[in-house]
Amino acid sequence: MSKPSIKINAQLNSIIQDENFDNFSVTQLLDSYLAMCAVTKEPNEARKYVYRQIHRLVKKGLLLKKGTKNSKRIVYQKSELFFETKFIEQNTTTSTANQITSAPSTTIDAIKQLEERLKESEVDLLTSIGESEEYMRLYQSFPEMKTHLESQYLQARERSSKLLGQIKAIKSVLSHQRK
Template sequence: MPKVSIKICTKLHTILQDESFNNFQVVQLRDRFLAASTSNQSVGDAYKFIYRQVSRLVKKRALRKVNKESTKTVTYQKTELFDQINFVINGPIEASKPLQKLLDRTEQDAIQQLKERLKQSEVDLLTSIGESEEYMRLYKSFPEMKEHLESQYIVARENSSKLLGQIKAIKSVLSHQQK
């Protein structure tokens, strides 16, 4: 009988190769998978991924589905064929396509939030510059208010400098994210 080849992700293969890991439920395999994973994959996404992989292994007869009527639980056992299968190990990118889509969406959201923050900071900067310019005009018109206007001018100018720093930082992060 020719050897069967099945593609499988590295972490899942490692867990299933453990001889003590047999007679398991999908939830148990999912929990082991999440414990071994370094990604922030949701429990639901991980369950779907593991369930699809287990179903595929059942179809290929590498695993046997066992229904326990008394407890209404489903467990899976490795078959004799399991040890004869040639597992082709996929890298982490292949195993986490749903996760990659989620990360891409999250990155897009972050970029959008950064762009909105940049616009708001630019508006705040223009407001602050206008405020400091107005304090200078008022100072020239009302020299008797020098002390109060000068302190307000300095505060507005410092605020402008902080906003300019924020804008530079946001632009730097945006340019890095969009590469």
């Protein structure tokens, strides 16, 4: 009778095949997997991927799940079948890596949020400029209010400067994200 075989991610295989790696949790496997991967992984997607792989190995009888169903102390143990199985390593540089790396939709969402923030800051800047211009007109009409109007004018100009800095920063990040 030939050994059963199963395809498995190369990094996961090298971690699980380690004889000292037994009675492990999802978190322990995930941490080892993330530490071993050359491509920067989105932690949430990597966690889902690792969990799916563990679940697949449990279904095939290669790993035994120890602990109660809703317990946070669930550990996985290698079964006898695990040691009889031939593991065929798959390289993750193509499809799996693309699924796990940070999704492009995250970048699109970030760009949308940045564009919205940019619009808000530009509106605030125009409001602040209009405010400072009005303080200048009021000063010309009511010179006796010079002290109060001058302090209000300076505060509006300071807000304008801060907003201009925010706009420059947002535009810089946007141009970087669009590359």
